[in-house]
Amino acid sequence: MGKGFYISKTVGIVGIVLAAGALATITALPVVYSQEKSKNNEVKSTDPTMAPSNEPWDQWRLPQTLSPKIYNITLWPRLQPDPTGLYIFTGLSSVVFRCVEKTNLILIHSNKLNMTKHPTLIGLGGKPAPTIESIVMHTKTQYMAIHLKEELTAGESYELYTEFLGELSDDLGGFYRSEYYENGIKKVVATTQMQATDARKAFPCFDEPAMKAVFHITLNHDPATVALSNGVVIDEVNITVDDTLVTRTTFAPTEVMSTYLLAFIVSDFIFIEQDIENLQIRIFARQEAINAGQGEYALSVTGPILKFFEKYYNVPYPLPKSDQIALPDFNAGAMENWGLITYRETALLYDEEISSNENKERIITVISHELAHQWFGNLVTVRWWNDLWLNEGFATYVEYLGADEAEPDWNIKDLIVLNDVHKVFAIDALASSHPLSSKEEEIQRPEQITEMFDTISYSKGASVLRMLSTFLTEKVFTQGLQTYLDHFKFNNTVYTDLWEHLQKAVDSSGTTLPKTVQEIMGRWILQMGFPVVTINTATGQITQEHFLLDPETEPDRPSEFKYVKKYFEEKNPKNFITKYLLLISIKAQFTRYETEDTTGLTMMMKTGNAYLMFSRLQDSIPVINRAQIIDDAFNLANFQSPLKWSTCLCLEYFIMSTQLSLNYHIISYLQTYVGNQVKNLFDYFTRLTNWEDVPPGHTDQYNQVNALTVACSTGLEACMTLVKTWFQQWMENPNVNPIKANLRSAVYCSAIAAGGEKEWNFAWEMFEKATVASEKDKLRAAMACATEPWLLNRYLKYTLDPEKIRKQDATSTIISIASNVVGQPLAWDFVRANWEYIFNQYGGGSFSFSNLINGVTNRFSTEFELQQVCDLPQDCFIYFFDCHLVQQKLIFECLIYVPVLKTQLIQFRDDYAHIGFGSGTLAIQQSIERTTANIKWVEKNQKAVLEWFKNPS
Template sequence: MAELTRFYQMFQPKHYDLFLNIDRKAKQFTGKTTITGAAKESQIAIHQKDLTIISVQANGQALPFTTDPAADALRIDLQQTGNVELTITYKAALTDTMMGIYPSYYELNGVKKQIIGTQFETNFARQAFPCIDEPEAKATFELALKFDEQPGETVLSNMPEARVEDGVHYFEKTVRMSTYLVAFAFGELQSKLTTTESGVKIGVFATKAHQANELDFALDIAKRSIEFYEEFYQTPYPLPHSWQLALPDFSAGAMENWGLVTYREAYLLLDPANTALDMKQLVATVIAHELAHQWFGDLVTMKWWDDLWLNESFANMMEYVAIDALEPNWRIWESFQTSEAPAALQRDATDGVQSVHVQVNNPAEIDALFDGAIVYAKGARMLVMVRALIGDDALRTGLKNYFAAHQFGNATGADLWAALGAAAGIDVGAIMNSWLEQPGYPVVTAAVEEGQLVLTQQQFFIGAGEEQGRNWQIPLNSNYAAVPAILTTKKVVVGDYAKLRAAAAEPFRLNIGNNSHFIVKYDTTLLQDILDQSASLGAVSQLQILQDLRLLAEGRLLSYVAIVPVLTQFANSHFAIVNAALYQVAGNLKKFVTPDSIAEQNLRTFYDKLSAAQVTRLGWNAKENETNDDQLTRPYVLRAALYARNQAAIEAAHVLFTKNKHQLVALPAAIRVFVLANEVKHFGSAALCEQLLQQYRQSTDASFKSDLCAALSSTPDANLIAQLIARFEDADTIKPQDLRAWFRNVLANDDGQQAAWDWIRAEWQWLEKTVGGDMEFTTYITVIASIFHTPARLAEFKAFFEPKIKTPGLTREIQMDIKVIEGRVNLIEEEKTAVNDTIAQLVK
């Protein structure tokens, strides 16, 4: 299957005429594709997958052909090179894998319905029409679509509809673009429309199973995002419209198809009257992410999948840039610190992790590139570092020049660095290559040695790691002027520490703002100085203390015993991001205790001690004019109180449930999941679980459905767990797109772990068939590795997954996750007694 020779080298398309005739009832379609292009070789290959090819013509003459399923290829002997017009007729089945052309299922007033949509990234356009399905093979497209149309249905594509003739919908010719960005959809849809200041039509589309006002928030964010990007990029949006479409079945979070962006319903639609602030922020950033792609990814596209980070890392940074400009009171960059930063730091510390820029030749490996913690989160941190180094003026100038030079074409990472470097007068590439081409990141040790402040760098590992002498160019961002701006060597002596400290108004620190991708290990003197002054530090700096201590403990450069007392120092913080970091550390302490042990009871008491004052201060119900920090902190402390089995908290949640039992969706969204889970755990019954499961089936509110999933899968009842798992393969109850969340929640439940683990081992073949073509398939393995922490589970994990280690696309994940679990098991075995003794002393 190696794609060492890319098909684009043999044949270079310029234009596609696509005709598709789709029969929903028969779940099949026929097609006729005419490709105009230049044959560079007389023997060419065209991508196709699972298409039944009926005929091939070149310039009107029938040609013999062969199919090569192993290479996803249609092989044609043209006998000559030069310009050619290929016409290929074929037929195929609609898929139920959420890839290619596929149906999305939903119910409206008890009637089952479907809409047809597409998902062509990474290389699934070849399942819809023969093409050169590579990012570099840009062309224009004219789509003609016929289907078993019903009155009142809506048809959407990348470009506006030009006309309808004899039941065929013809769309205007696209701009030059990659195959993976082609998209269309049709079905019974509702919409909300508006227009930007520059005249771009903006629309949000969804099934009629949703309330009309659920489209309003997305419409506002989409409009303002397009307007923001046009101004920031200093480059007009190049299409007439930007449609946002919510699909009931959708594998990823969203997809940046040019002009027709598709989303999971959960990431586009929301109840404006009852959605938690963090969920609003998530939906806004997802929309801003996809619309950032309309320039960075769509207008200018990576040349090959090894530069996938060019698309994703940039969009991941820009979603925060945009939302920070649109909703400054949200302080959205703080969310970056609690989501992207810790995800990148955790994943990137495992030996064997991919670099941001990674070579790929086998098509089966392409989907495995979409490692969210690396290509999205780490890559975004790299770009945040660049932004901090060069400033927004140079960033915008560089981007404008980059778009002008490469619009409607392709680019590489080197092209971006050249444009930004020219604008800033800095060799950006030299700095960034050490981050993009090398996996992992450094820990910088700051120590006072013989009176001198000394900084050293070495690669940081969680679990076993092979030191390879890697070196990074590290923007140190220190608060002491004597520290170099960039650490390029393994070691630097800064100067006399006593003099530096005497001249400074604050303790010595590195990585101010937490924008650079490294952590700091301060020696005892320096760390104590910081802790003594921690109350005067800002939210991000306080978060950093907890973040770095946690990672150092995970990497065995510090004992967890040293961190536990520090948690109490921050327990009453009014900063939401500090509470996020605090309860992430506290959550890690759970792995040191076994269920129903004295150690677990001590940990619950410790949680009560951490959360009690905050629960009293904040209560269960939102207060008028309370801060965003308080809104975002409340869930952390309520979850902690309930874990602590605080009887007042348990009773308060039960009272809220009882008052709202006839309208559970109306419970305040920010606390609803805790109320529901508390009821299932402490007052549950088979009847209650059946009632909640029925509401899960019937609801179209994605946030409410997520809460019901979390609550139901927390049940301690083995019979109810068995009933839930029996529905894992029932798509009418649990859609395949939502299955991973159900599986993860049951696996994380001590009372459900064995049953969930047994299920996935028994049903792996079914799972692979159902979601195996999905870029998120490997994350089922990641989920398991994030939870397992005992020697027995490690042995079982290895026994099941090691035989699958050579499966294309799974190799790296399995190898890494074995190391993840091994590192965790070794940490627990060595520190368990000391950690539990420390907690016991603190709760006496």
């Protein structure tokens, strides 16, 4: 699955400016449709609150007594509401399974489905099947338990037939509906999102990834619509069903696959296509979007990326077609359904005039991620969700390789350091982090499975696999990968299976490793956290230890492995630094340098003006290492050294976008300082192009955007005049937007922050009229930049109304508001006041619940608007400054208020324990730990930092 939560690099570097383009969503629980329930008295329901037992239906994992082989499924979604106002679907399904061990119980997943006829069971081995004695629905564990009078015979095959009814709700899970307006007409799409445990909401099934089978799908639908599924269409005929004319579309049987990869869609979408070596590639979307050419870019890059992965995996693409479809309402960023990949519109559709360079990068990396899964994840699938990191971490790593193939001039492979490596450090440095791989028995319930879809699985998984590929060499890594895929195709694995094949590749290459691949990688996979390596540059001595944001905390999961101290003696320490400094920086993740002398690197950064320093850095140290050195320095050194180095940060996107983004919420006084640093860069682009031309290079475009973003966020008068002028011109002529696509996120945010109700209302009007998804996202994020509390409170209320803010965008909108210094306390109060409603309405299994909790608490360091803390003693204010983005209101750093926030977090956790936090349970603990660390950081560093800012040098 594509990453569901996305932070725009354009505006992510300043704490008081929103992280525009954040893509996250919250899932809604469907309403109870009791009037549609079956009247079959033989199907009973259990009380979900009853105490669990040792009975198999009270366990979260299926027993291994039955093995599915073939499903035959026919579904009929109604795209018009019934007389009660409900959207429903009806279906019938038969599953052929083999009895592995004799049993008198059939357990099959079924969630929120009502059986409209009594299920039937037949034997396929020449003798009749046992008689069904009773059927009980277990709503808590989501099973239909079929009790038999006699036992099934081991080795025999049987067929279970069911007919059922479900709601085609708007909850973004299972078989659901998406709505949109086109030319003033409301339209409905029936679509799916099965990962991780929602196939059971569409039809009764053995809904575990290892329970692979072949699926025969048939869809009944309105003749004016088109039906899609994993397979190609093999038959299409108009028939009458229940006095209604429908088109019956039958699809070719799938390959052997897991239930979570199924997809079926009914819509009136249209498509563009191309054939590449007899492979059909199609891009589907709303008619308006396709006609506007928004699918052209995705179509142009899909073929090259697919062909790259065929070569990379040394396995031909196993299907005859590759469909990709953009949906108005979608849970995550994208989903790798085999042969029918589903996307958010922002992750697939690109408009040359309106979408930004960043939007383009988002599209190509998400497409590459999902296409990578067609082999790694779909062809070969992890046995259970505890190894999710292998699926998602691998796809996250190679998405950069596939994107690089399609856009070779972008140097996009370097961006993994910024997007994933450095990002995950912040999470893995917590004592409440978790290992990449857990034990199967620890990941059982749906919300526990959902919780695995986090930054650790995606970004740390990608980082350690990139590290593994580097030290094995890419040639050896791909050789092992290829034999792994060939050996396990159409099957399931555990991650150690990959280590075995990589070890074989190592052995056959003649490479010598100090330990086996499994021994080396076990320390990275089975224990949480990462080591920090300390180098004494005077003696050459090296030691390492577990790096923790708060060294006084005890890890939640102490490991049997230890970060063993290592020592290296170099006769000439200066030669050691010259020869090995960069290598160690790459290999050791974090590196601390201890010396009494000023290193040559610091001297180089201090010499001359900023442009000269930038030039020397660019010539002498590779860009990835420049970013890493700065990141290490801000996390490990006393703040005087990295702050000295920061005098050249404003000149490069890669460095600028690393640690300043992580620490700005703690040391907000960086605003004035960074403003002074960025002025030269802002003036440079003003002289060079007067902001009219787009720089040719990919990262050069980010430099331009960052210059404008940072300059305006620090209140630079020339910048504010520029953005307010552009925005005013647009307001005067709404049909002609004068703002360049790359600059819109920054301009919209700054202009709305500097304005008031008039500017906000205009943005809302443009948001409602926008037909390009990326433009709607920019406006939606920018409206969270408002500085009038009543506007932000109104906006927060909009997130509870799907007619105003789509459910897929509710979480990211709240987080955007919380990223605003004025909006943070409002968002925190809003979430606490509405938690029961949010949790019950939007569901504890949402992929974005952890994002929501982390997002509204991330600024819990000290930064608040005056009104929030004005009743506290004045001597608690350690610093204040004029902030143009909040219309000259004073922003205060209040040390006393931080413990209050920690208390509120703990109280929040305790007050709503009876409701629960679903997939956000771990996020609560991480937020408390992060707040505690922030308190300690302020106590330790405030004096030194303030002194430095009084006299920067």
